[in-house]
Amino acid sequence: MKKLNPELTELYNFxxxxxxxxxxxxxxxxxxxxxxxxxxxxxxxxxxxxxxxxKIKINNYKSRAIEIKTLKNDTPKHADCITFENINECSAIKDFQYHSVSISKTLLPSINSHSNCFVLKMIGSSMTDAGINDGDFVLIKSQNTAKTNDIVYALIEDEFTTIKKYIKKGEKITLLPENKSMKAIFPKKIEILGVIVGCLKLSFNNGKN
Amino acid sequence: MKKLNPELTELYNFxxxxxxxxxxxxxxxxxxxxxxxxxxxxxxxxxxxxxxxxKIKINNYKSRAIEIKTLKNDTPKHADCITFENINECSAIKDFQYHSVSISKTLLPSINSHSNCFVLKMIGSSMTDAGINDGDFVLIKSQNTAKTNDIVYALIEDEFTTIKKYIKKGEKITLLPENKSMKAIFPKKIEILGVIVGCLKLSFNNGKN
DNA sequence: CTACTGTATATATATACAGTAG
DNA sequence: CTACTGTATATATATACAGTAG
Structure with missing residues (x-):
């Protein structure tokens, strides 16, 4: 980024x-x-x-048509990103500050633009062996089905929500924590709320296992 | 998101x-x-x-002044996010596809808007104990100094770049891998290129350690 | 009547240009 | 000459409205 003089900086910032x-x-x-x-x-x-x-692009003779140039011309525009926004509906997972995480579509080609995605803050250490630690931000694609070995965010027995590995053998569903010291859950009733597609780690203190 | 009829959807998408x-x-x-x-x-x-x-806001009598309404009015605008873009200058870290990751400033209050941030794809398992695995996307704040216990991205002996934990005791600098099976580096020459502030995990296959 | 079409027009807006200070 | 000011004007643009099809 070349330096601008104060006058142009003020204009650019405006x-x-x-x-x-x-x-x-x-x-x-x-x-x-x-x-x-x-x-x-x-x-x-x-x-x-x-x-x-x-720094900008002027579109001559067009009204209100000044564009800000990004550093790289090939920067994906907003449309090329997947945005995860947080929601406030989770018993086990708190933190009510607003958060959002946007990543290039090229990073998650499996997600299309009609997917509903959200982010939750992980509470607990049940998934540390999958690299998801307490305090990490979990990126979730909203959907109501899952495949075996997906990591799901699910409502169990209409009572609590949890993040676990989903295993289905015949009609038997197992929710497996990725932590050797914790036990599997065999839910009678399960509603899948989403599948974990990513994890954002912003603190490395809990990462030691 | 209320459903729109196909005609209005087409308009909205346009x-x-x-x-x-x-x-x-x-x-x-x-x-x-x-x-x-x-x-x-x-x-x-x-x-x-x-x-x-x-879905939108019309500004009467203004030219080209249609605004898209976001789901939440308190959604941070682009200005309230920190964006990490990838660069193609790293020996140990490949992958030349364009990637970007944007996160709310509230998630990283320590970073101000003048910071230069970038993203690199991690190669190797030298930091698995810190929760950074092969293939993860490492979020880096560009700076040329570091504190003890920071995880740094640094150029060593003018030869190769690496990601390691930075320890300084007096004049002695140690670069420590977070992996018990790997050895520390005691560089003669080190240029700090940035400090790791986050890690984005999009695959959980390598996460088992 | 509804759901449009076509066009004139008012307004918003960018541009051109003669003028002025130093 | 440069660096502006002030204003007229061309153009872009949204709006109004009479007309038309079914």
């Missing part, structure tokens, strides 16, 4: 903040007013400077 | 895709043309339907 806040770009008049230019004629030359520095 | 692709909204004429409406007069009524369903 543009990015406006676009992030509104979802569309400011008009030249709005730019003039926000930056305190005495004339609207100053807007285009300043924008051209930013464009020359490859 | 709007989101256009905005994601261009960074600004389409004009009414562009909408007419894309959706095949015979008259531009059809655009506003259709948009109003979407707005009534709380």
């Amino acid at each position: 543009l990015t903040e406006f676009i992030n806040m509104h979802g569309f770009a400011p008009s030249y008049r709005e730019i003039q007013s926000a930056l305190g230019y005495k004339s609207i004629s100053m807007v285009k030359p300043k924008l051209l400077e930013l464009e020359q520095l490859d | 709007l989101t895709e256009f905005i994601n692709m261009h960074g600004f909204a389409p004009s009414y004429r562009e909408i007419q043309s894309a959706l095949g409406y015979k008259s531009i007069s059809m655009v506003k009524p259709k948009l109003l339907e979407l707005e009534q369903l709380d």
